[in-house]
Amino acid sequence: MRRATLISVPYIWLLALFLIPFLVVFKISLSDIALAIPPYTPTMRDGFWNMLSQLDFENFVFLTEDDLYWKAYLSSLQIALISTVLTLIVGYPMAYAMARAPDQWRPTLLMLVILPFWTSFLIRVYAWVGILSNEGFLNQFLLWIGVIGEPLTILNTNTAVYIGIVYTYLPFMILPIYSALDRLDGSLIEAAEDLGCSRLKAFWLVTIPLSKNGIIAGCFLVFIPALGEFVIPSLLGGSSTLMIGKVLFEEFFSNRDWPVASAVAVILLLILIVPIVLFQRNEQRQAEAET
Amino acid sequence: MNRLSPFNVVSLTLGFVFLYVPMLILVIYSFNASKLVTVWAGFSTKWYGELLSNEAFLDAAWVTLRVAVISSTIATVLGTMAAYVLVRGGRFFGRTLFSGMIYAPLVMPEVITGLSLLLLFIGIGLDRGVLTIVLAHTTFSMCFVSVVVSSRLMTFDRSLEEAALDLGASPVDSFRLVTLPIIAPAVISGWLLAFTLSLDDLVIASFTSGPSATTLPMKIWSSVRLGVSPEINALSTIMIGLVTIGVITASLSTKHAALRAKRDEQAAARAT
Numbered sequence A: 001m002r003r004a005t006l007i008s009v010p011y012i013w014l015l016a017l018f019l020i021p022f023l024v025v026f027k028i029s030l031s032d033i034a035l036a037i038p039p040y041t042p043t044m045r046d047g048f049w050n051m052l053s054q055l056d057f058e059n060f061v062f063l064t065e066d067d068l069y070w071k072a073y074l075s076s077l078q079i080a081l082i083s084t085v086l087t088l089i090v091g092y093p094m095a096y097a098m099a100r101a102p103d104q105w106r107p108t109l110l111m112l113v114i115l116p117f118w119t120s121f122l123i124r125v126y127a128w129v130g131i132l133s134n135e136g137f138l139n140q141f142l143l144w145i146g147v148i149g150e151p152l153t154i155l156n157t158n159t160a161v162y163i164g165i166v167y168t169y170l171p172f173m174i175l176p177i178y179s180a181l182d183r184l185d186g187s188l189i190e191a192a193e194d195l196g197c198s199r200l201k202a203f204w205l206v207t208i209p210l211s212k213n214g215i216i217a218g219c220f221l222v223f224i225p226a227l228g229e230f231v232i233p234s235l236l237g238g239s240s241t242l243m244i245g246k247v248l249f250e251e252f253f254s255n256r257d258w259p260v261a262s263a264v265a266v267i268l269l270l271i272l273i274v275p276i277v278l279f280q281r282n283e284q285r286q287a288e289a290e291t
Numbered sequence B: 001m002n003r004l005s006p007f008n009v010v011s012l013t014l015g016f017v018f019l020y021v022p023m024l025i026l027v028i029y030s031f032n033a034s035k036l037v038t039v040w041a042g043f044s045t046k047w048y049g050e051l052l053s054n055e056a057f058l059d060a061a062w063v064t065l066r067v068a069v070i071s072s073t074i075a076t077v078l079g080t081m082a083a084y085v086l087v088r089g090g091r092f093f094g095r096t097l098f099s100g101m102i103y104a105p106l107v108m109p110e111v112i113t114g115l116s117l118l119l120l121f122i123g124i125g126l127d128r129g130v131l132t133i134v135l136a137h138t139t140f141s142m143c144f145v146s147v148v149v150s151s152r153l154m155t156f157d158r159s160l161e162e163a164a165l166d167l168g169a170s171p172v173d174s175f176r177l178v179t180l181p182i183i184a185p186a187v188i189s190g191w192l193l194a195f196t197l198s199l200d201d202l203v204i205a206s207f208t209s210g211p212s213a214t215t216l217p218m219k220i221w222s223s224v225r226l227g228v229s230p231e232i233n234a235l236s237t238i239m240i241g242l243v244t245i246g247v248i249t250a251s252l253s254t255k256h257a258a259l260r261a262k263r264d265e266q267a268a269a270r271a272t
Helices: A002-029 A048-054 A058-065 A067-100 A103-118 A121-132 A137-145 A158-182 A186-194 A199-210 A212-227 A231-236 A244-253 A258-290 B006-029 B046-052 B055-088 B095-107 B110-123 B130-154 B158-166 B171-200 B203-208 B216-224 B230-271
Strands: none
Touching (some): A002 A258, A002 B055, A002 B110, A002 B130, A058 A067, A058 A258, A067 A103, A067 A212, A067 A244, A067 A258, A067 B006, A103 B006, A103 B230, A121 A137, A121 A158, A121 B006, A121 B230, A158 A231, A158 B006, A186 A199, A199 A212, A212 A258, A231 A244, A244 A258, A244 B110, A244 B203, A258 B095, A258 B110, B046 B230, B055 B095, B055 B130, B055 B171, B055 B216, B095 B130, B110 B130, B110 B203, B130 B171, B130 B203, B158 B171, B171 B216, B203 B216, B216 B230
């Protein structure tokens, strides 16, 4: 009896507030837009079979016909991919250095990586507005040291979006790579060097393959949320920055086209299923390797 | 592997400069007398004064705090239950679906979670306000709590629970007297995580709140869309300061607790 309560309370909560809302989105993505509140035709009213006959794929067809949407999907994929690679380039050397740092420094270094994660995401993105704008600190600094003659336009471009994503998701990349490198047996590298590998070659042939799982986990932890990102492209990106999270938000709040917004959400979810499944498989394999 | 090469030192230094300089600039410029954020016009605390006399911000802060405390508390209870069921519950009908629903919200884009909850609330005719934000935040943060707690439950020595049961404790007593004290640190960090996630959330709150409830991130969002504002710099400084104090206190106290546990162990070893 007690066990049943223990299971059913969180179960029912998640069914009601996680699964059912998705089914609602799915249903609305198949309904027609109406100039009313709520702004879609409620298809459930006249019975189940009648509802089925009213559903159609019109919104999905509309998405394929309008350039905006598939461009937004492609550009989100591209921005998420480039940012993930950049985050890896910045994050790997940091994780590597942390794993080689003296033992007594490590807790402090770890805390320094985790601390930004606890501070507000919105504020960390906002901090870059004042740095990247035309009269911002970066331009002032570059003009002062004489590298550039006139201010660079960085804010409201895709470059600013990359910087924002790398900055906010860096801890997610560093932590899994650090934990993989931390477990790495140093004598393996010594063995490789004793057997005639140069330092660089030992790093390439031993360290990188042994930290592979950390790299994969870190990349997914950056790529998956970056794909649906809304705050960073809206605050740092320009009008030409197309990202699907932003399109969905605008479709919903500005155009008030709920059925199309729902269809956008359904497709975003379909695109995300592949990386999510790959990520979980990687985690499982790692868990199995440990036991 | 305790050899830091010059390359390691450089990458760590540059990395931490990248992570901390933007926040440092915010903090410094919150004390700037000028309204122009890039021109330094002397030290002043006037933006803090303006912030604290701005009722809209104070109201939003109060709403946010209430939502965060309530939702993280419910999420901690539900998340701990879910973790216990997943780790100790054995087989039951729909277990795969259950664990899927626990892990999916962790990677779900916020725009989708927000949109789907809003459509549900409208579908069942629930008025949007503090209650709906609490429901939304509880749902996604209970999953984070459950992941944190279940990783602690997995590494814990089950024979301790069995010993309590053998010695005549009821399952409830064994949970209360044995399991809970052991997983307590994980439950507390789960609560803190849920609390922070709720304080920080903009997207889901924007979808699920109505005109009656504006949270602090929503208020910040509407002011920073127009560019940099010194009041927001002051607010950011307060928030960064609170988090820094919190994280440093927490890490010092865990260090202290670890040292004490070690000392107790050594004392016990000497006594026997």
